Amino acid sequence: MQLYRDKEIDIELSLPDKYNKQDKKKALSKFYRDKINPDDDNDHDFVFLEKQLHKFLKRAVLRFISKDYSNVVLLVGAGASVVTNENGNINSNYGKTMQDISWNIFNQLYGTNNLEEYLDEKDAKIFLPKDQQEKFEKVNFDDESTWFSFPLEEYISNLNLYIQDAEMETVKSFV
Known part of the structure; x- marks a missing residue:
């Protein structure tokens, strides 16, 4: 799942369903240290790391969409409108995979x-x-x-x- 990409920053974060919470925390920790705060060596909890990722992506998306583009093409595939709950279960009222x-x-x-x-x-x-x-x-x-x-x-x-x-x-x- 590619979350964000532009010329200055290349970010890709993929967490397969088979990952358990500990593996996801490791991936988020690595992402946090690599892209958000390289100087922070503290062991943060999962909720903090997830919030940091969301803040980072929100800022990156806002920076991206606030530019004036003359030609924009947006390609999305099946699953782009899928909504999941906090447990990762798909809400069948939104989108299809x-x-x-x-x-x-x-x-x-x-x-x-x-x-x-x-x-x-x-x-x-x-x-x-x-x-x-x-x-x-x-x-x-x-x-x-x-x-x-x-x-x-x-x-x-x-x-x-x-x-x-x-x-x-x-x-x-x-x-």
């Missing part, structure tokens, strides 16, 4: 809500990367917790290539 979006798509196409039954699950997996196909076989569409994260963009690209190939074959058969 790529995993949520892919669950909804696949559940509509192949799950129990699929009234049309356009495609069989076996057909769906051929468009997945090889390393993801086995995971797809273990999905229970009645239980979202069995869903796995995979590159949805790659899946859509593979579908598009398949459609283009099918269209080319159709054109060839009429020529």
Whole structure:
């Protein structure tokens, strides 16, 4: 997760979900010493370090957005509008992650809500990367917790290539 970037300061802070609070505190401590106050060797608590990070980012963002820009492009992806609580749990009322979006798509196409039954699950997996196909076989569409994260963009690209190939074959058969 890239939090901030500009010409003078290069900051990137990524804390995977598997990090426990102690690991997060170490990362925040390192960030605090590297970017905020290199002279402070005190052992600060987690809340203090988190507040310092938020203050730092707030100042950096305000400094960034207060400039006069003539051409601004802002690219955000799935998850940019996701809101979490203090425990890191996602509030389902705000935004969707790529995993949520892919669950909804696949559940509509192949799950129990699929009234049309356009495609069989076996057909769906051929468009997945090889390393993801086995995971797809273990999905229970009645239980979202069995869903796995995979590159949805790659899946859509593979579908598009398949459609283009099918269209080319159709054109060839009429020529």
